[in-house]
Amino acid sequence: MEILQIIKADGDFDPKLEPEISEQDLLKMHKQMLTVRKFNERGMPLQRQGRIGFFMESTGQEACQVGSANALTPKDWAFPSYRDPGICLVRGVPLSTLWDQMMGNSVDESKGRSLPTHWSFKKWNIVTLSSPIGSKLLHAVGVAYAAKHKRDKVVAFASLGEGATSQGEFHAAMNFAGVYRTPVVFFCENNQYAISLPVRRQTASASIAVKAEAYGFEGFQIDGNDILAVYKATKSAVEKARAGDGPTLIEAITYRMGGHSTSDDPSVYRSSEEVEHWKKRDPILRFTAYLKNKGMLTDQENKRLQEETEQEVSSVVKQRLTVPPPAKSSLFTDVYSEMPWHLQEEADEFMRDEDNAS
């Protein structure tokens, strides 16, 4: 299977394949990738300091997130994975809102109920996700079915890791998407590891993309560390879905530079040589080289951008750390549309005891 690549590792590129993106938008995408990188750099230390309970890093996968999300329109529905802060940022979620979610504080839209990086931002059509992987793919198929049913030109975009492709729900989602030809794009960030297990132990298939063929729709591989390839492939899949020509499975080949989460040490299950090999394929270094080649960016300007982004992220984190946690009474709401009597009784008794104890 041919792998779509537009920018080579050294920043050289194939002008015949370049998508049409304005200089301004290219620079915006660069800035978005830098923001994701800085976001990630803050997550791990904050967890180690006990300021957040958990973190899932996505360093190395910035091109996947930023390239794909830029190919969507605001009315499309996005189902990012927990390794996709960049999809949220690109769709317009402010950094402060993202950190409110990470901290689970009193202004977090999800009321501090979900783990850090388990996004839910209604205003930006970013759908709540759980920790079991693969289950949300079916929700994307359902959203796509409903949009088609209502004659809306809306596309559902679902991101997943290669680990999720082992789940039964992946099979069900691919199968239903194929049968009903729903306007859905499955975007698999094959980052080579599902926690500790390498992709060759996840599947005996020649690729993830090849699986689409069995479900009756198109699948293809792209270089996931090449933001232009990601953008171009996603854009064409989204346009195809919007035109009523059914689903697509994109396999973006990338690498998870960090661990699975704050709970594992990746040096236990992979070599430093392997990590060094992928460091040379860093998506941000590559896009920086491309922008310099095109005369759109200088080293000096890039350095300034990095410092500026670092400053922005730091100041947001510092500021959001001052927001108080959710009120205890919020524990009991949103289980049902109306609180049933037994839960009301539990809540009343608890709050009364709390008041008496204080």
Added chain:
Amino acid sequence: MLLNIVQGVNETLRGEMKRNADVVLLGEDIGKNGGVFRATAGLLDEFGSERVIDTPVAEDGIIGMAIGMSLYGLEPVVEIQFLDFIYPGFNQIVSELAKVRYRSGGHYPAHVVIRAPAGGGIKGGLYHSQSTEAYFTHTPGLLVATPSTPYDTMGLLRTAIRGSDPVIFLEPKRVYRTVKEEIPEDDYAIPFGEAKVMQEGDDVTLVSWGAMVHTCKAAADLAAKENISVELIDMRTLMPFDIETVLTSVRKTGRVVIAHEATKISGFGGEIAAQISERAIDSLEAPIIRSAGFDTPFPYALEGTYMPSPERVLRSIRKSAGY
């Protein structure tokens, strides 16, 4: 009109689909075949294949897709062919359907009604017979309905479809066709969380739900011949559940038997017993007794032995009354 339960389901689905164009049905063989119990018979012709959706054989797919459809504004009503087949979709129910409202801070509620024929007594063996309502009452976020009559099935199903919470709607398939009732023509709905006193009595309170209510009625008739007066309560819904109606009865009789087809250990009868002892222990004259399915898988040949019969329930009533 005189309707049995399966006709009542069919009429209600038709009515709700006419009432709201966003109501869609999903399930296996629900189109041309009208469902294996014919609950959706005729609906494909009337509403078309975009609203009566025959699905591949995959319960995780059906329920997961329904969740997404609901998030986008449709009102999916799912048919799971037998409750026993729901488990491939269990993750979608427990991890997703029950939790999306909560974990999104109320911003992404999913309203999916899952209808499933439940219970034994049709010679269905291990996998067409179980009563596993307690799996669902044990998951916050789900409502659970367990009607026993055509009238209640219709009224509760309307409430389920018009509401905005996920509902596990367990239909008593053993009595799908045997129980008939005169049904009013109006569009009545029955709220969840209101039990019904099926028969008043003074000596023993008998609590049940689903098809077991009819077994309990037969047991109460047998008890009457022995001069034991039974007050029979049909819970109708288990989440939420109406403990007040049960307590009012227990304060009168002082004696309680809870009967269900589900296995005894961790069955919902245990929850009702605990609620009674927390709230009305001073009223009790006898230990609370459960008459339930044995704690084995559901058998084929010995189905009649496994399920609580009127005689077995009667033995529990005698034990309670004679304590």
